[in-house]
Every structure is written in structure tokens, then in C-alpha cells.
Amino acid sequence: MPAAGVQALNGLAAGGVGALLALGLLAPALGERRGAHRVIYLACVLVSAALAGLAFTTLAAIGAGAPAAVVALPVGLPLGQTLLGWDALGAAFAILVNGVTAVVSAYAIGYGSHEEEQQRVLPFYPAFLAGMNLVLLANDAFSFLVGWEFMSLTSWALVVSRHRDAGNRHAGMVYLAMAFGGTLSLLMFFGLLAGHAGGYGFDQIRAAALPASTGAAALLLALAGTGSKAGLFPLHAWLPLAHPAAPSHVSALMSGVMTKVAVYAFIRFAFDLADPGAAGDWLGGLLVMLGAATAVYGVLAALIETDIKRVLAYSTIENIGLVFGALGLTLAFQSKGFAAAAGLGLTTALLHSVNHAAMKSALFMGAGSLIVATGERSLDRYGGLARRMPRTTAAMLVGALAIAALPPLNGFVSEWLLFQAVLASPTLPDWFLRLVVPACGAAFALAAAVAAAVFVRLFGIGFLGRARSASAAQATEVDAFASTAALVAAAACIVLGAWPALAIGPLQIVVAALLDADVINPVSGPWQSLVPLPTSASSYNGLVILVFLAASATCAALALRLLASGALRRAPAWDCGFPDPDPATQYTAASFAQPLKRVFGPALFRAREQVTMPPPGDGQAATIEVEWHDLPWRYLYRPMAQGVLYLADRLNVLQFLTIRRYLLMVFAALVTLLVVVAAWH
Amino acid sequence: MTALDFDIAHLLAGLLVLVSFMLLYQDRMFALLNVFALHAIALSLAVGWQAWIQRAPHLYVTAAIALTFKGLIIPVALHRIVVRLGIHRSVETVGGIGLTMLAGIGLVALSIVVMLPVTAVASSIGQEDLAFALSVVLLGLLMMVTRRNAVSQVVGFMSLENGLVLAATGARGMPLVVEISVGFSILIAFFVIGIFLFRIRERFDTVDLQALDMSRGEQE
Known part of the structure; x- marks a missing residue:
């Protein structure tokens, strides 16, 4: 495809952003009419799907050798035009963002009818999508920052859409403060870069050679700005407050997609605009350590938390830790000239972003369905939902298995690649990195293991056993839109897990564009097995495992059918010999987490338990x-x-x-400044 | 332009600084207003001389504005306000006069130290003129800070503005439009302040600013 074709695609994409903005304006015009939300969300599905298609075409064209093009809009700030356009990286993330958005918007067609105050959500939802797309399209610092801030503010409006709850208002305040802090760092980052480049266009910034110290300082600012949006430890504090406060389809987007926009921004800064060069080794080491701390902290907090949406939000923090850890490895490998390992690291980060977007949106959509069906948010108020909500259960089960990194699902592939990258680190010639990376690798392994516990707990307590509350006992399956959308996201987890080449293939275009080196495609062979590094002997083929699992499960099912008795008998649950078969005698979310909480709680969370046992004869209840x-x-x-x-x-x-005192202050300030000027010379 | 031209320009600008010092030690209201008129006349002389040596006829207009408005109308108006309102005829100062004069000398020294190296690249007329102008501005501010009476604060403000005009004319003159608009804004500021004086007086029976603070429930 010639450059003009790519240019036209970018023009259409800019038109798509405009359409989303127009939808945001249309929403108030529709008012409180019944079905208004269906119109808006359906339009969002269509526009997002179109944008995803455009992005895919662009990426394919770039992969085929077409140069990336930029559309210059005459509107914009006085200092310049607005430059919009996807390159390979932007297009890849645009596919991710808009693909997930299309599914989540379809979910909202059904889910949205449960929203009490539609007008607090409907205008901001398309605007939020427009903001994210603008960030991905931006080719100059101004439009990037405008898009970034637009994304922050509209998501803030969505977070406080249920403003009658004081907790949500608090979450909104914390989020706003953190978002402004993050944007401030990005502003300073662009200031540093533009100061050297003499312009705000990404092309100018790229062309300017940056001194090493400035590059490192700029990248630290970029890390603070993007890390605060992605939820990197210790800038994560707003995330477990704000993500659950929003309506569930927005939570799915904030956790699944908006954090990925932050990852996009960091990749853009670190590998495209402000190449850290030799400083990459310690920056990479720092990033790996931060990623490990984030992953361990996030997953342990998820284990302790009992509110289902907060569990998912903390799990997002964990996965962001994994992504940033992979990016840190990439920086470290790149600074030492290990092109193949660097390519593996970047592929891992990108692939895990895609995978996490798929599974986290499936999980958040499922969680939203649970909340709609039961009216409860605490895991301890669910139970026994597997029988009552089979479709939601299926989606949540696949999502939970995927995020717990079980093969043949997609979470396993990217985490396996991450460990392959960690295992390549002993070849690094730097003692600091040789020491740090394996230690952090152990932390990643711990996080992956605890994540499995988190999701066993979430699924086991939430869906298995008997209903723990009256509302859970009467829950019914949600509408077809909501359950189907969650199932679609779950199906994506299976497809990406069984056939990772589907995602890795397009991502290789991005990796090759960013790392400027001969990157080895990890997909090889007629069966498209994954061979991460030619030097390592390991390989993985999801399809083989899927076929094996499917075959053995079918055999087992058939054997059961043929050999066991066909008669089905329903009986009361066995009560272990206790006389009171109350559902409260089941395992609870807290009791499931207890062993790990004992181990990690006192050190990492300053956790304390106080058990009060009344003396014998006292009628009071024991408390903990x-x-x-x-x-x-x-x-x-x-x-x-x-x-x-x-x-x-x-x-x-x-x-x-x-x-007079005010005058005196002006006077004193003036005289002080003059004295400073005099001393300066 | 000859060396004599510069010398006279510096003499007149120096005269303005000298009159600023005179403003600082006046302790009678009418004397203060008279010295202020003198200040404006010195300014118009300095600006007129700049007009002559720069061959810039529009600066004559500036000088004329300075002479009519600041040398004549405003002092006379202030005079009448003081009489009409029966304002206390002595000027209450904060800190002693001697201390204020010492501070003023320090400020002049400071502005010369600051300005001479900064403007070394500028034209030679600008150099000393700017230093003198900054001194006049700082002395005007000092006067506003060390006076309790609203009328003397107005006078301090006006003398500060004179310093700005001097700076502007020294730097090769400013466009007439700017000069006229500054002149008008000063006039409007004078009206506003005058109206405020009446209002303050009406309400508190004095134009001592301490009364304002007391009405806010505060004591010096």
C-alpha cells in the first residue's frame, strides 16, 4: 500500500475520534429517553470496531513496507498543528484498545440499563474512548498531552458517576490528584525533550540527539507520569480505589485498556522518543525491581481483599508489574547489545498487554454481571452461582484460568515468555543486573503462584459451594448482550493461548520498528511453535496442549458416561457431621487467604489479628x-x-x-529579586 | 548628540531622584503635594530634554501630559480633596524619617548596581537613565510602604509612575499611543482612588488606613 493509503487510513481514524466526540455530545441530547444507552453503546461498538479494523489495515500496510504517515490538522494550539497518525506501535495498541472497547461496549448495551443515572455515564463514555484514541494517534507533544488529560478527566467523571457514595467521591479526589501529578511529570518530560529538539513534533524530538544525563532524567519523569496511570508501585494508590468505583464496563476499560495506554506511552517514550542509551542498564534494573515490587504487592493485596472488583483491580496492578518488568529487561538487554533477548522482552511486554486486556475485561464484565445479579460486591456474599449463572460462570472461569497462567490459555504464554527472558539474563555482562534480574524473576514467580491462589479463591468462593446470602441464592443469569460479550472476551483468551502466533505475528512488526535490529521471530515451524531464543532448548505449542487436554478430557467424560451409573441424584450437601448445615460453615474468602496472609501480612501490610474469646459461661460471641x-x-x-x-x-x-503589608511584600520581593540579579553579575 | 547633551539628561534624571528623596522627608500634607508637583515638573523637563536630543517630537506630547496632568491637575485636585475632607494635615510615617532616607539611599545604590552591568550593551543614554528611573520607582514603592495615610500613598504611586515614564523615554521613547493610554490609566486610577478616599472617609471619618484594618477586626 502506498503512503497515501496509510495517510487516508489515518485521516479516517481521526474522523473516528471525531465521531466518538460527537457521540459524547449527542448523549445529553438524547436525555433520559428509554433506550438512549443502547443507541450510544451500539454506536460505540460500531465506531470502535471500525477503528480496530483501520488500525489493523494500517499495521498490515506498515508490515508490508509502507512508511508511516501523519495527518496534519489545521486546528490546534497557536504553536503548531495537530499531527495525528499511527505508526506500527500506535496501530498495534489501537487494535488492542478498540478491539476490547468494541466488546465491552457491546456488554454495556445490556449492562448499561442497570445504571440509575444514565446521563452521568453516557456523555463521558464515548469521550473517554476518544481520549484514549487521541493518545494513540498523537504525533506531537501537545495533542498527546491533550489526549492524555482528556482521557484522565473523562475517566474521572466516570469514576465519580456514582457520586452519592462517599467512598467513590474519595476515590475520585485521589484519582484526580494522582492524574494531575502524572500529567505534570509528562509535561516536564516533554519540556526537557522539546527544549533540546526545538519543537514539539515527535519527528523533531526523535531527530534531536539527547545528552545521556538528560535522557535518563527525562525517562525517570516519563516513568513517574506513565507509571502513575498504569498503577506502578508506589504510585498505584488510586487504582484500587478508582477502578472499582466506576460502573463495571468502565472498570473493564480502565483496568483492561487505559493501563495499556499508559504502557503504550512508556514504550513510546523509552524506545522511540528518549532512547536512554547506556543509561538503559541501571534504568532497566530499576524498572525490573519496580515491576517485581508491583507484582508481588498487587497480588498479595488481591489475596487479602474481599470486594470482587478490588480483587480484580489489585490483580491489574500485579499484571502491570509483569509488563513493566519485561520492559525493564528489554532496556537492560538493549543497552548491552543483546538484540535477540531485547526483542523477546519487548514481545513479552506487548503480548502480555494484549493478553491482560482480554482476560481482565472478561473478568470485569463477569464481575459486573455478578453485581447486577446479586447486588453484592463482597466475595463472602456470593457462592453457588455456577449453577444459577452458567454463561457468566464460564466466562469468569476461563478468565480466571487465563490470569492464573494455566496452559493452554493466553496468560501462560506471556508469563512463560517473561521467564524465558529472565532466564537469558545470566549472559548479561553487568554484575548489578546479573544479581537483580534473577532475584526479581523469583518475585515474578511468586506473584504468578499467588495469582493462581487469588483466582482459585475468587472462583471457588464466588461460584462453588452453596449460596452465602439470600440475594446470591436468587440470582439469575444476566441478559444475552452482557453474558455473550463476556464469553467473547473469554474466547479471545482461549484463541490467543492456543494460537499465540496470531498476536505475536503483528507484534513483531512493532518490535522490529522499535528496536532497529534483526529481531528473531519466536514463532517458528509449520506448527507455529514458540521458540523464544535460539540458544534455549525450550519451546511451547499451545495448540498441542489444547488438543491433548481436549482429547483427554473427552476420553475421561466418555469413560464416565459409559462406565458410571447414568442415574442422577440430587442430595443435600454433606455437613461433615455437624448438626447445623448453614452456608456460613463453608470456607470463606478470608479463611482461604489465611495461610498466605499469615506469612506475608505482618511484614508487608502491618496486618494484625485480635481474637477475643469470652470465658466459659459468658454468653457473648467470640470476635476476631x-x-x-x-x-x-x-x-x-x-x-x-x-x-x-x-x-x-x-x-x-x-x-x-x-x-500596607501586601505592598511591603511586593516591595520586598522586588528588592530581593534585584539583589539576586546584582549578586548574579 | 554631544557629551553636554548626556550630561544635561543625567542632570535632569538625577533631579528627579533628588525630588523623590524630598518626597520621602515631607511631614506636612500640603508640602508633600507641592513637592509632588515639583516631581512632575522635573519629569516633564527630563522628558522634554530627551525629546530635544532624540529629535522625537512625540515626546514633547509626553512632557506636556506630564506637566498638565501630574504637575497641575492632580496636585490641585488632591489639594482640594484634603481641604474638603478635612484630612489631618501631618503625614504619619511608619518608622523614622531618617531610617527611611537610609533605606532610600540603599535602594538607589542597589538600582545602580543592578542596572549598569545589565544595560552595558544598551545605548549609553539608556544606561544611567534606566538606573535613575529604577531608583525613582523603588523610592515611590518605599513611600507607599512607609506611609499610613491614603493620600500620601496616592502620591507615592504617582511618583512611581513618573519613574516608569522616565525609563520609557530614556529607552528611545515609547509610542505615543502607549504613552497616552498610560497617562489615561493613571488618571483613571486617580479617579478611582479619589472616589475611594471619599468612601473611606464617609464610613470611617478618617483616611488613615489603620481604621480599615480595625474594621476587619484586626489591630496593628
Whole structure:
């Protein structure tokens, strides 16, 4: 395809963003009419699907050798035009974002009818999609920041859409503060880069050679800005508050997609705009350590949490840790000239982003269905839903198996690739990295194992056993749109797991474009097995495992059918000999997490348990009180907030000075500045 | 332009600084207003001389505006306000006069130290003129800070503005439009402040700014 074709595709994409914005404006016009949400969400499905198709065509064209093109819109800030266009990286992420968005919007056609105040969600939802797409399309710093801030603000509006709950308002405030902090770092990042490049276009920034120290400083700013949006430890504090506060389809997008936009931004900065060069080794090591801390912290918090959406939000933090860990490995390998390993690291990061988007959206859609069906959010109020909500259960089961990294599902593929990349690290010539990377690899392994426990717990407590509350006992399956959309996302998990080449193939175009080296495609052979590094002997083929599992499961089922008695008998659950068969005697979410909580709780969460046993003869109930603290919140955020409040309090005096004192302050400031100028010379 | 031209320009600008110092040690209201008129006349002389040596006729307009508005209309108007309102005829200062004068000398030294190296690349007329102008601005500010009475704060403000005009004319003059609009804005500021004086007086029976603070429930 010639460049003009790519240009036309980009123009159409910009038109798609415009269409989303127009939908945002149309929503208030529809008012509180019945079915308004169906119109808006259906339109979002169509526009997102079209955008995903455009992005796929663009990526295919670029892969076939067409140069990336940019559309210059005459509108924009006084200092320049708005430059929009996908390159390989932007197009790949646009496929991810819009593909997931199309499914989630279809889910919202059904789910959205349960929203009480439609007008608090409908205008902002398409605008949020437009913001994310604008970030991916942006080719200059201004439109990037505008899109970024637009994405933050519209998602904030969605977070506080259920504003009557004080917890949601608090989540909104924390999110707003963190989002502004993140944008501030990105602003300074672009300031540093543009100062050297003399312009704000990405082309100009790319062309300018950056001094090594500036590059490293810029990348640290980029890390702070994108990490706060992605939920990197210790900038994660807003995420487990804000993601669950939004309506579930928005949670699915924030967790599944918006964090990926942040990952996109970091890849764009670190591998495209501000190449750290030799500083990549320690930056990479730092990133791997941060990723490991994020993964372990997120997954342990997910294990302790009992609110289903917060469990999922913490699990997002864990997966972001894995992605950033892979990016850190890529930086480290790249700085030492290990092209093949660097390519593997970047492929892993991209693939895990895609996989996580698929499985987390499936899980959040399922969680939304559970909340709609039962009205409950705590795991301890569910139970026995597998029989009552079979379709949602199937979607959640696949999502949970995938995120617990079981083959042949997609989570396994990317985590396996991550460990392959970690195992390549002993060849690194740097003792710091040789020490740090395997240690962090162990942390990643721990996170992966605990993640399995988290999702066994989520599924086992939520869907198996007997209903733990009256509302769970009466739950019914949600509507066809909602359950089908969740099943589609789950099916994507299976397809991507059995046939990872489907995703890795297009992602290789991105990797080759970013790393400028001969990257070895890990997919090889007629059966499309994964061979991550030619030096390692390991390989993986999801299809073989899927076929084997399917065959053995079919055989077992057939054997059961043929050999066992065909008579089906339903009987009361066995009560272990206790006289009271109350559902409360089942395992609870807290009791399932107890062993791991005992091990990690005191050190990582300052967790404490207090058991009060009344003496014999006393009729009082025994109580157990468990408390745990988010330590970064306590030792980082709260002191900062208190410092700001303290300063604001002290500065309050300034509002009550006399006129003469104000004049005196102006005068003193002027004289001080003049003295500084005099001393300067 | 000859060396004599520069010398006279510097003499007149220096005269403006000298009159600024005179403003600082006045302790009678009418004397203060008279010295302010003198300040404006010195300004119009300095600007007129700049017009002559720069061959810039529009600066004559500036000089004329300075002379009519600041040398004549405003002092006379302030005079009448003081009489009409029966304002206390002595000027209450914060800190002693001597201390204020010392601070003023320090400010002049500071502005010369700052300005001479900064403007070394600028034209030679600008150099000293800018230093003097900055001194006049700083002395005007100092006066606003060290006076309790609203009328003397107005005078401080006006003398500050004189310093700005001096700076502008020294730097090869400013466009007439700017000059006129600045002149008008000063006039409007004067009206507003004058109206405020009446209002303050009406409400508190004094134009001492301390009364305003007291009405907010605060004490110096």
C-alpha cells in the first residue's frame, strides 16, 4: 500500500475520534429517553470496531513496507498543528484498545440499563474512548498531552458517576490528584525533550540527539507520569480505589485498556522518543525491581481483599508489574547489545498487554454481571452461582484460568515468555543486573503462584459451594448482550493461548520498528511453535496442549458416561457431621487467604489479628478483628497530604494582611529579586 | 548628540531622584503635594530634554501630559480633596524619617548596581537613565510602604509612575499611543482612588488606613 493509503487510513481514524466526540455530545441530547444507552453503546461498538479494523489495515500496510504517515490538522494550539497518525506501535495498541472497547461496549448495551443515572455515564463514555484514541494517534507533544488529560478527566467523571457514595467521591479526589501529578511529570518530560529538539513534533524530538544525563532524567519523569496511570508501585494508590468505583464496563476499560495506554506511552517514550542509551542498564534494573515490587504487592493485596472488583483491580496492578518488568529487561538487554533477548522482552511486554486486556475485561464484565445479579460486591456474599449463572460462570472461569497462567490459555504464554527472558539474563555482562534480574524473576514467580491462589479463591468462593446470602441464592443469569460479550472476551483468551502466533505475528512488526535490529521471530515451524531464543532448548505449542487436554478430557467424560451409573441424584450437601448445615460453615474468602496472609501480612501490610474469646459461661460471641494497612498510603501519601494541608494552613495568614503589608511584600520581593540579579553579575 | 547633551539628561534624571528623596522627608500634607508637583515638573523637563536630543517630537506630547496632568491637575485636585475632607494635615510615617532616607539611599545604590552591568550593551543614554528611573520607582514603592495615610500613598504611586515614564523615554521613547493610554490609566486610577478616599472617609471619618484594618477586626 502506498503512503497515501496509510495517510487516508489515518485521516479516517481521526474522523473516528471525531465521531466518538460527537457521540459524547449527542448523549445529553438524547436525555433520559428509554433506550438512549443502547443507541450510544451500539454506536460505540460500531465506531470502535471500525477503528480496530483501520488500525489493523494500517499495521498490515506498515508490515508490508509502507512508511508511516501523519495527518496534519489545521486546528490546534497557536504553536503548531495537530499531527495525528499511527505508526506500527500506535496501530498495534489501537487494535488492542478498540478491539476490547468494541466488546465491552457491546456488554454495556445490556449492562448499561442497570445504571440509575444514565446521563452521568453516557456523555463521558464515548469521550473517554476518544481520549484514549487521541493518545494513540498523537504525533506531537501537545495533542498527546491533550489526549492524555482528556482521557484522565473523562475517566474521572466516570469514576465519580456514582457520586452519592462517599467512598467513590474519595476515590475520585485521589484519582484526580494522582492524574494531575502524572500529567505534570509528562509535561516536564516533554519540556526537557522539546527544549533540546526545538519543537514539539515527535519527528523533531526523535531527530534531536539527547545528552545521556538528560535522557535518563527525562525517562525517570516519563516513568513517574506513565507509571502513575498504569498503577506502578508506589504510585498505584488510586487504582484500587478508582477502578472499582466506576460502573463495571468502565472498570473493564480502565483496568483492561487505559493501563495499556499508559504502557503504550512508556514504550513510546523509552524506545522511540528518549532512547536512554547506556543509561538503559541501571534504568532497566530499576524498572525490573519496580515491576517485581508491583507484582508481588498487587497480588498479595488481591489475596487479602474481599470486594470482587478490588480483587480484580489489585490483580491489574500485579499484571502491570509483569509488563513493566519485561520492559525493564528489554532496556537492560538493549543497552548491552543483546538484540535477540531485547526483542523477546519487548514481545513479552506487548503480548502480555494484549493478553491482560482480554482476560481482565472478561473478568470485569463477569464481575459486573455478578453485581447486577446479586447486588453484592463482597466475595463472602456470593457462592453457588455456577449453577444459577452458567454463561457468566464460564466466562469468569476461563478468565480466571487465563490470569492464573494455566496452559493452554493466553496468560501462560506471556508469563512463560517473561521467564524465558529472565532466564537469558545470566549472559548479561553487568554484575548489578546479573544479581537483580534473577532475584526479581523469583518475585515474578511468586506473584504468578499467588495469582493462581487469588483466582482459585475468587472462583471457588464466588461460584462453588452453596449460596452465602439470600440475594446470591436468587440470582439469575444476566441478559444475552452482557453474558455473550463476556464469553467473547473469554474466547479471545482461549484463541490467543492456543494460537499465540496470531498476536505475536503483528507484534513483531512493532518490535522490529522499535528496536532497529534483526529481531528473531519466536514463532517458528509449520506448527507455529514458540521458540523464544535460539540458544534455549525450550519451546511451547499451545495448540498441542489444547488438543491433548481436549482429547483427554473427552476420553475421561466418555469413560464416565459409559462406565458410571447414568442415574442422577440430587442430595443435600454433606455437613461433615455437624448438626447445623448453614452456608456460613463453608470456607470463606478470608479463611482461604489465611495461610498466605499469615506469612506475608505482618511484614508487608502491618496486618494484625485480635481474637477475643469470652470465658466459659459468658454468653457473648467470640470476635476476631483483622486490620491491615496499605503501607505506601501510610508512609508516602498521608504524610504528603498532611504536609500540603499544614502548609495551606500556615499560608492562610496571607489572606488577612493589611494593605500596607501586601505592598511591603511586593516591595520586598522586588528588592530581593534585584539583589539576586546584582549578586548574579 | 554631544557629551553636554548626556550630561544635561543625567542632570535632569538625577533631579528627579533628588525630588523623590524630598518626597520621602515631607511631614506636612500640603508640602508633600507641592513637592509632588515639583516631581512632575522635573519629569516633564527630563522628558522634554530627551525629546530635544532624540529629535522625537512625540515626546514633547509626553512632557506636556506630564506637566498638565501630574504637575497641575492632580496636585490641585488632591489639594482640594484634603481641604474638603478635612484630612489631618501631618503625614504619619511608619518608622523614622531618617531610617527611611537610609533605606532610600540603599535602594538607589542597589538600582545602580543592578542596572549598569545589565544595560552595558544598551545605548549609553539608556544606561544611567534606566538606573535613575529604577531608583525613582523603588523610592515611590518605599513611600507607599512607609506611609499610613491614603493620600500620601496616592502620591507615592504617582511618583512611581513618573519613574516608569522616565525609563520609557530614556529607552528611545515609547509610542505615543502607549504613552497616552498610560497617562489615561493613571488618571483613571486617580479617579478611582479619589472616589475611594471619599468612601473611606464617609464610613470611617478618617483616611488613615489603620481604621480599615480595625474594621476587619484586626489591630496593628
